[in-house]
Amino acid sequence: MPYAPLLTALHGDTDRPDALRLSGRTCSYEELLGAAGAVARRADGLAALAVEAAPTLETAAAVVGGLLAGVPVVPVAPDAGPDERDHVLGDSGAQFVPVDFAERADFAAEPRGGTALVLYTSGTTGPPKGVLVSRAAIAADLDALAAAWEWTAEDTLVHGLPLFHVHGLVLGLLGALRTGSALVHTGRPTPEAYAAAGGTLYFGVPTVWHRVVREEAAAKALAPARLLVSGSAPLPVPVFEALHALSGHRPVERYGMTETxxxxxxxxxxxxxxxxxxxxxxxxxxxxxxxxxxxxxxxxxxxxxxxxxxxxxxxxxxxxxxxxxxxxxxxxxxxxxxxxxxxxxASTDLIKSGGYRIGAGEVENALLAHPAVREAAVVGAPHPDLGQQIVAYVVADGVAAQELTDFVASRLSAHKRPRAVRFLAELPRNALGKPQKRLLPPL
Structure with missing residues (x-):
């Protein structure tokens, strides 16, 4: 897949001065292409291009520069520790190059195929693995999503997601470039920033939407938008319902993985x-x-x-x-x-208890429907009689464990009630807000 069809917007309305806004700084597509051309000249011939993936215009220029040069782009989390950074750079062979957004250069690229991104993803064991994502896969996915979400150049996309994951980078940056829509990256995805952005299309993870509905004024400010999209983790039903009640929007949910x-x-x-x-x-x-x-x-x-x-x-x-x-x-x-x-x-969320197969997400949604519960994570723990027992970790105020157990039993089948409840100040989460169940404390 040549670079031009992947970066459709760079050949469209290039003069719009505020086509991209990242952390308060703006540029046109023409300016982005010029800065990316300078990066491409430096990156040309590298095995892979490492990019410090902060929400900045420099990051956008570096990513596009790598695509122009036909060099695989390897995003590096800005807060990555030395061991993680050394592993990613050593495993991929990626190198950083200087990025000056004020610099401009043309880069006459030949049509190229192959790998666009190497995204590192962690499993339950061992160091993170580099996932090879092709240009063709990205183009196919973004075109399918544009059709599904009726996403066009008339939209203004708003999000505040990290640019080292599929959600923020592929959908949230390359998606805007593919469709030609304007992009506003809010820096931090706060309710206040989302409310002030004036977008038509919003991306968020469940943690973001949970915080938005807790700030009713922010949620109501999203009413003029065209579409709210949630992903990267399951959206709790109570948050879905609160978004609908406050903003008038029934959010779109979608499913994916780094590998797919x-x-x-x-x-x-x-x-x-x-x-x-x-x-x-x-x-x-x-x-x-x-x-x-x-x-x-x-x-x-x-x-x-x-x-x-x-x-x-x-x-x-x-x-x-x-x-x-x-x-x-x-x-x-x-x-x-x-x-x-x-x-x-399958590894953490399918609980086999007393001969039943129970999905942790169903129990979590039931817990989150209780007005005192702010967060919930459910796992299976070994049990001598049942095989596994349902254990709930919750962030809640003014409620006892037995009340929560009874509440779940009143909403679901009795065998789906938690046998143990542990209260925490907060759940361990990753950069996208996904609960990290392997980091939960033992009973």
Whole structure:
């Protein structure tokens, strides 16, 4: 896939002075292309280009410069510790180059294919693996999402997400460049910043939307927007309902992974069901493997899948079934109309208790419906009789454990009630706001 079709906007309305606004600084697409050309000249011929992925115009220029040069871009988290940084740079062979946004240069690029990004993702064991994401996969995914969300050059996209993950970088930066929409990156994704941005299309993770609905004025200020999109983790049903009540919007939820990009989504013009992530995008096929009680591991195929883990052929092979379907490791249920619900991760969120298979996400949503509960994470812990017992970690005020147990039992089947409840000041989370269950303290 040549670079030009991937960066559609850079060949469209290049003179708009505020096409991109990152952390308060603005530029036109023409200015971005000139700065990226200077980066491309320095990066040309490198094995990979390392980019300090802060929400700045320099980061945007570096990413586009790498794409212009046909060099794989390796985003590095600005707060990465020395061990993590050394691993990413050593594993990928990526090098930094100077980036001066005031510098301008032309770069006559030849049409190129191959790897666009190397995104590092952590598993449950071992150091992070480099995920090879191609230009073709990015282009296919962004075009499918533009159609699903009716995303055009008339939109102004607003988000405050990190630029070293798929959500903020691929969707939130390259998506704007692909569609030609304006982009406002708020720096920090605060409710006040979202309310003041005046966008038509907003991206956020559940933590962001939870904070927005706690600031009612901010949520109401989003009423003029066209679409709110939530991703990177399941959106709790109570947050969905609060967004609808306060802003008038039923948010779009979607599902994806670093290895697959976004594969399933609700549609801008379709029904949006709380707790559901919609239907597969065009070209994506999904299946639920070995379902029991209607749930099992979600597997899929399609044009948005990665090209493998950098230097790890065995890990790449292990991520696919014998007949070529990618193993997501996520547990899902699919309704008769094709609507997908993600129950959780197979490793942590599928609880087998007393012969039942229980999705942690369902119990978490029930807990979050209690007015005293602000956050909840549910896991399975070994139990001599049940096999596993349901354990709930909650952030809550003025409520006892038994009350929460009874509350869940009143909303769900009795066997889905927590057998143990532990109160925390906060849940451990990563940069995207996903709860890190492996970091929860033991009972």
């Amino acid at each position: 990009l976004i594969t399933v989504s609700a549609r801008a013009s379709g029904e949006r069901v709380p707790g559901a992530v919609g239907t597969p995008l065009p070209g994506i096929a999904t299946r639920v493997a070995d379902p029991v009680d209607g749930i099992g591991e979600l597997q899929l195929t399609g044009p948005t899948l990665f090209d493998g883990y950098l230097g790890r052929p065995e890990a790449t092979a292990a991520s696919y079934t014998e007949d070529g379907w990618f193993r997501t490791g996520d547990i899902a249920a699919v309704a008769a109309d094709g609507t997908h619900r993600i129950v959780g991760r």
